[in-house]
Amino acid sequence: MSKNKLKSEKPESKKLRSSAPDANTLKKDKEAEVKVKELVKDxxxxxxxGMICLLLSVYFFIAFTSYxxxxxxDQDKVFRYSADVLFMTDLKVDNLLGRLGAFVSHWFFYRGVGVASYFFCYLFFILGINFIVGRRVxxxxxxxxxxxxxxLFISTGMAFIAIHDGFPWGGALGDAINRWSIGFIxxxxxxxxxxxxGLSWLIWKFNFDFKWPERKPRPPRAVPEPAPAPVSTAAATAMVAAEPSAKRRNALKGDGGVMVIPPNADNEPEEDTDMQLVEREQAPAGPGITYIPPAPDIPLEEEEEPAAAEEPEEEEEAGPLLYIEETVEPAPKKKRTPPEEVAFEIKELKDAEEDLPEDVELVREPVHADPYDPMLDLRDYQYPGLEMLESHVNEKVVQDAGELEKNKNQIIDTLKNYDISIQKISATVGxxxxxxxxxxxxxxxxSRIKNLEDDIALSLAALGIRIIAPIPGKGTIGIEVPNVKxxxxxLKALLxxxxxxxxxxxxxxxxxxxxxxENFIADLAKMPHLLxxxxxxxxxxxGINTLLVSLLYKKHPSQLKFVLVDPKKVELSLYKLIEKHFLAKLPGEEDAIITDTKKVIHTLNALCIEMDVRYDxxxxAGTxxxxxxxxxxxQRRLxxxxGHRYLxxxxxxxxxxxxxxxxxxxxVEMPIARLAQLARAVGIHLIIATQRPSVNIITGTIKANFPARIAFKVSSKIDSRTILDIGGAEQLIGQGDMLVSFNGELVRLQCAFVDTPEVEKVAEFxxxxxxxxxxxxxxxYVDEKELEGKEFSxxxxxxxxxxxARVIVQNQQGSTSLLQRRMKLGYNRAGRLMDQLEQAGIVGPNMGSKARDVMVKTEADLEEILNTL
Structure with missing residues (x-):
């Protein structure tokens, strides 16, 4: 290739002619290879x-049924001529699909699997549906x-049932398996x-539940329990220690955290019983339950619950126990909850969990249509890769031990000069x-330390010292000192x-x-607007490029749209390339990046109309x-x-x-205030940036609806208070150093850096x-001032x-909001259309908040009116 290229650059015509055919030949081979790949993926x-598979399914079904x-x-003709029957034009067969149908059916039925051949029709049918729909149905x-x-099963079974019949019900495969099986077993x-x-397959498929009817045991006759004899604390301790571990183990809650107070003896002082606590492991317990045995003077004959007699003998030997929750009730409680009921409740819970998969299986049956996927319009869309972003050389945080030690000593010495002593100091390098x-x-x-901000900055010879007194959530005071390196x-590291x-x-x-x-990742939908x-x-x-690129890396074009306003005309021009993917604009506009002030006003008002339509x-929808x-x-419930659509x-x-x-x-201020107040619920969010954070720019109406704010370095404390309601932004060091006010917290961040070539690569991709x-x-949106003095004709x-007119007549509802939703129009244009429909006699006059009357009842009458206009 390199030699041919060098030859083609020479001026001699002969060499040009000689090298041209080789270049064309190579180019054609390459194009053919690419086209084959694209053809397979198309x-x-x-x-x-899919259409071919469906045709084969229908063809086989008709041929098999005719067979x-x-x-x-037809069988003797196929036997006699074999495959030659396909090419004998003078031979006639009775199969509906001719010689090919007779030949194929003979091979599938007689030499194949018999009536089980209909499974091949089903196979081609599901393949065809999957290919045509484009997904796995x-x-x-x-x-x-x-x-x-x-x-295997149908062919063998049919061959076994119709073993002496002349028709090949099981085919050659079924007959062969049947003969071998009969000879073997x-x-x-x-x-x-x-x-x-057959039964095994049915059980595996449907998982039948075979249950033997249970016999309910007859409740035993209640026998009064003898009152336990007084036992001393030492004897109680010995009895507990002597019990087998199998009896004492708590089967429901393990071994920890159960304290048992033994019964008081009449001849022992009460002070000794308070000091004697024995850990008991036997009684089954739920979480947070303390077991206290009843006093011996409580007669057990008064217990009337029949379940008390059903306790095991082991439990009776240990003495009856009372169940008392964390909110401890008085000890002489006569009724008790037997352990059997706790186990019974857990058993019911298990039964419910075992039945749960059957219910879930029923819910998962394809009763409803498949969910709507908004990404199918651009199903081949590929998200940009991280390789398009750069990793910078000095990205790693450098900890200079000498610098840290020097700054620490300077801070301690400065505070000592003002008679301020400290107990501890620690450093976190960012x-x-x-x-x-x-x-x-x-x-x-x-306040004494806070007032020393300038003195500490002087001693450290650093610019941008910021003191946080105290740090929220900690009992410390923070001093932020800029690093030398x-x-x-x-942005690549964050993404x-x-x-x-x-x-x-x-x-x-x-x-x-x-x-x-720590990486600071936030959700713009919960901010919900950013200043x-x-x-x-x-x-x-x-910072704006960082926000936009991070959204481009995470969202599909069907899920997100940008409305970009750039009065400087050069900052956001890189995003023109993604106009047909992520940008939104007014109808009839050529440029999606809005730079003209008048168009900005129209765009903001159009967003307000979109907000109102979405609320409707x-x-x-009841959401x-x-x-x-x-x-x-x-879920296809709208x-x-x-007029419903994916938003x-x-x-x-x-x-x-x-x-x-x-x-x-x-x-400009009024529509932005409306959007900031109402638009968050319908998915419209604002990111507004300005270099003049003065009161007349960021007014109280706007500021109140922007709880999330970012402040880069500003020139004065007044500007910092205008943005954040607190000082500190004037002490920042610039170049992406910023303060973020979000969720009631003020956090200092270093903004992620993304360069213009990186943004350009992502936009081009x-x-x-x-x-x-x-x-x-x-x-x-049409400005009302432009419509004043104009009459409709x-x-x-x-x-x-x-x-x-057709939308109104079809729905028999003279509503302006109906035209807005169905035709995606603004309120002004929909109102003008309604006035023109009134002049044409299609709808009646305005009736205030009620919908207008529709004068035309059928579409045929409407067509006559439209033809006369």
Missing amino acids: ERTHKVL LFTWQE FRIWRNIKHILFGL GKTGTALLLIVA PTVTLYEIVPAAGVRI KSIVS ASEKFQHNNMDLPIAIGKKIDN MAGATGQGKSV LLKE RNIREYNHKFV NPQK PFIVLVIDEFADLIMTAGKE IGDQRGYPEAFMLPE LQDRDPLFEEA
Whole structure:
């Protein structure tokens, strides 16, 4: 190949002509090999094979059935000419499928397995169904095992039953096995063998339950028990020690934790009995039960329960015991729970567990249709691999013992200068920051240490000292000191972690690592919205890429859609390649990455319409959130003809929120506030980033609905308080160092780093695969200001006018929300369509909250009206 390539680059025409045929020949061989592989994997090939299998199944069934009636007329012809009968055009046979049908039937019946040949029809039928549907409807290997057993058993059994009949009921195979078996064990033995084989298969298949009726034992006559004689504590101890281990063992609860107080003797002082405790192992116990024998002055004749007489003799020798729960009741209790009842309850529990597989087997019968799988639209979709991400050189955390010792001494000396003594100090080394935990001496006020933040920073000559006084959940004070040698936290390490790979989160996002090197993986669906802020160049854009890439690695395109807003026009442009997989946009828009402020307003309002439509779907389905709704839809308990559909999660990402507020103001703030308040239950989540965390940008309305917040380094303590309601973000060191406020905790993290080429590789890998025909379409939104002063006329009616009219007439319901759900329209466009339908006389006038009357009752009348317009 290299020589041919070098020759082709030379200018001489003769050499070009001589090398061309070799190159073409090699190229054709390579293309043919690739096409064969693709042809084998193509689902169309599988469907063709399925049709062929179904044809063979029907062909064999007709040929075999015809053979049952025409075998006498056709058998001599097949015997005489053998395979030549297939090519004798002047020969006529009576089989419905001609000479081939007669020949095939003869071989399957006479020279094969007889009437058991019908199993081959079943085999080709299940193969054809599996190939056509594209998944395992029937279990092939399990059915093949049943078919093999049926071929042997049916052919042998039919040959045995019709041994002197002229028709080959068992075929050559059945006759051969039958003759050998009769010669070996006789006719009676063969019959018994066939009966046992058939019953064994039925028992193995259906697991019949053979139970002999139980005889209930007659309760014995109650005999009064003699009162035990007074026993001293020493004698009681000796009696317990002398008992055999088999009698004393607790069969239900093991050997531990049961304390027994022996009976008091009349002649012994009460103080001695309180000190004498004997461990007893005999009485059967449930968890947390103490056994106390009754006092000897309680007459046992008063016990009226008949079960008391059923106790074993061993139990009676040890003395009757009372069962008292952890909440101990008074000792002189006359009734008791016999041990037999405890064992009886456990036996019932076993019976229930044994019957459970039968109930489960009944539930698993294919009564309902198979669950709906939203991933089948892109069944060949492949998730990106970790090899597309890079492992950085300085990723490993470096522990410099000299640096740690120096910082420790500086902290201790600085505190001593201010007469503050400490008891203990420990260090935890993280990727960029080391946490020193100190335990102050008794009597030291925490505020004194907190006020020394600048002095400790001066003594350590470090930037970004942060004091946590005290650390939540610990009795220590934390001092965070930046490392001299910082480590990079790669996104690849987080995505490869066990915590990210195996979780039950709806939208898992890998954010970064804590100071103790623990991976911080959170669920965006439970946040439910995320607010990111920080100064320019501190890692916001990298943080957004980290969140988006981690979602791309975990979710299928059918489960997740992104709405990307990028006023800077360059930060999120890499994700254009995955438009037909993961992006959502407005109808009629060319670019899925929204950069124009006016289009941002329309997109946010379209998301509000989508939210309202989803809430209507949840209301009709009787569910409270998107997980319950999708579970019902997957189980095929919701009808798509009524507007129900599988709802993917939608994540709205706004890269520079401050620019939108400056240019649009309230028009942007109001829909975002609505989404933040209501959208979490229907699977719409927001990620908003800004570099100006001022009060007029992050207003109280927005801030109240964003409980999860990320703060990168900011310039002042006021900005930190605006984001986190607490200071500390101004002490960060930048380059991905951040504070995360989530679930009431404030955690310092080092953000995972993913570079632009890595994001580009992932986007190209996804974009090169087969996607949907177009991006996910949001409902259409039309600004009401653009419609003011405009009157509807039937001459310029909406392009969807006729479709909307048919939907209204078919359902006989003049509802705007019906058009929204069925046709996936916005409220404004659906309202305009309803007004045009009113002018055309299809629906009646507006009746407030009630649905309009439908004036046209049949589709034939509707077609006449549409033809006249």
